[in-house]
Amino acid sequence: MNMQDLVAEFSSWVWGFPLLILLIGGGLILFIYSGLVPFRYLGHAVNILRGKYDKHNSPGDLSHYEALSSAIAATVGMGNISGVAIAIATGGPGAIFWMWVSAFVGMATKFFTCSLSIMYRGKDEDGNVKGGPMYVITEGLGKKWKPLALFFASAGLIGTLPAFQANQLTQTLIDVFEVNESNIQTSKLLLGITIGIITALVIFGGIKRIGKIAGKLVPVMVAIYLITVLSILILKIENIPSMFSLIFTDAFSGNAVMGGTLGALIITGVKRAAFSNEAGLGTAPMMHGTAKTNEPIREGLVAMLGPAIDTLLVCTLTALAILASGIWKGFKGNGISLTLTAFDSVLPYGIGSIILTICVLIFAFSTLFTYSFYGYSCLCFLTNTKIGKYYNYIYIAAIVIAANVKLDFVINLIDSGYALMAIPTVLSTLILAPKVKRAANDYFTRLKAEKSS
Known part of the structure; x- marks a missing residue:
């Protein structure tokens, strides 16, 4: 058995029923345990994001806005464009429904994990x-739990590799410029080197430079992408009701999945949602843990907005654009190729490819910039x-290598790393959840007192 088959088999095994229960079940427990209190303070979360409560003398490196922008820069990326296409291609429209479910419980998961990331911060040498x-x-469970922390950091070195982003960015440019078959490998190598050099110019500036660039890139990239996708939906507005109907009916049939099982369909949706919004995986807490604040609950509320923006908004629009085109049925090709073809089939004069290429460039690079910090933190x-x-x-070298390997290997490798990261993240969060609950009750009590005074 070669390395590619071994990784594929491990990914399939580790993403079995137990991990599904851990991510969705654990998230659901946190969702219910929160009493939906955080969800009632979404307006307050937006005010925190706007800088109303920023204190520049607080410990940390990034403002609330920069922390969320950097975390979103990592999540709103190729997973929203290529990952959604892969979900539809392998799981059918019903996979989108399970991505939504995962996003709702993921909001609660991020509230707890990112509150804990402020509550129990550490320091380097x-x-x-x-x-x-x-x-x-x-810091929260004690030194005797350190093996679990080492397990997370080791898995994080795999899960936060820039493989998927580099691979799909390269494939996008190959598709758009219609590179001749005989020149593909040379072109991929040159593109990988170019992507690596551009990424290096940013990441060697450290977390503060990453935060500032992410803060500027994220609003622009989301706005451009949303306008483009909404244009597609307006042109295909008559298909929207039937698309939603298809998503809901297919969600409980599993007919579109290889093997036709409902369990396989749910796993497909949860895996792609996890890749998209990363709730429960432990990446976002590394970024939110650098926020300038002494109030853990504030950062938890800000972090909770991530899955809403990422999966419920951006991923949904991508899915609707692909479904509206109709070309997803029986399409042969990789994730990004499906999205490119869908955009071009609706928008005239090749505009779809041009705009999507611009979005892919911004999305992929913003993710590449941010992911370097995650791997650095783990090491x-x-x-x-x-x-x-x-x-x-190491990170730059990985970009060059990833640009030249097969997509299936990349997906299975990153999925394996994510699965292993989720185990210590969710377990520690469930154990420490009562600490967050007490801190939340205290914070919201003080907030009400401030408003009434």
Whole structure:
């Protein structure tokens, strides 16, 4: 058995029923346990995001807005364009419904995980504030749980590799410019090197540069993409009711999935949603853990907006655009090729390819910039900051390699890393959830008192 088959088999095994129960079941427990209180303060979350409660002398590196922008820059990426297409191609329209379910419980999961990332922050040897599940485990559960933290950080080195983004960005440019078959491998190598150089110019500037660039890129990329997709939906407005009907009816049939089982359909939706919004995987807490705040609940509320923007908004619009085109039925090709073909089939004069290429460039690079921080944080925890500083060199090399490998291998590798990251993240969150609940009750009580005074 070769490496590709081994990784594919492991990915299929690890994403079995137990992990599905852990992610969805754990998220549902947190959703119910929260008493839906955080959901009632979405307006307050927006005010926090606007900077109303920012205090620049608080510990941390990023403002609330920069922390969310950086986290969204990582999640609103190729998973929203290519990942949704893969979900439809492999699971049918019904997979989108299970992505929605995963997003709703994911909002609660992110509220708890990112509140904990502020509540239990650690420090590196230089005294810099650090956050993430590895610190939540060691600071919140105690040193005896450190093996679980080491397990998370080790899995994080795999799950946060830039493989999917580099691979699909390269494939987009190959498709758009219709590169000749005989020149594909050379073109992929050159594109991989170019992408690596551009990424290096940003990530070697550290987390503050990443945060500032993400803060500027995210609003632009989301706006351009939404306008484009809404244009497609307006042109195909008569198909929208039937598309929603198809999503809901197919969600409980599993007919479109290989093997036709409902369980396979649910797993497809949950896997792609996890890849898209990363709720429960532990990546976002690493970014939100760097926010300038002493109030854990504030950062939890801000983080909760991530899955809503990412999956409920952007992924849904991508799915509707693909379904509206009608070309998804029996389409042969990889994820990004399906999305490109769908856009071009509706928008005239090749406009779809041009705009989608621009969006892919912004989405992919914003994700590439941010993911480097996640891998760096994991390596620093496993070793020290001196060794961790070399991570960016590994990261750039991974971009060049990923641009030249098969998509199936990339998907299975990253899915495997994500699955392993989810186990310590969700387990530690469930154990420490009462701490967040008490902190939330205290925070919202103080908030009401401030408003009434």
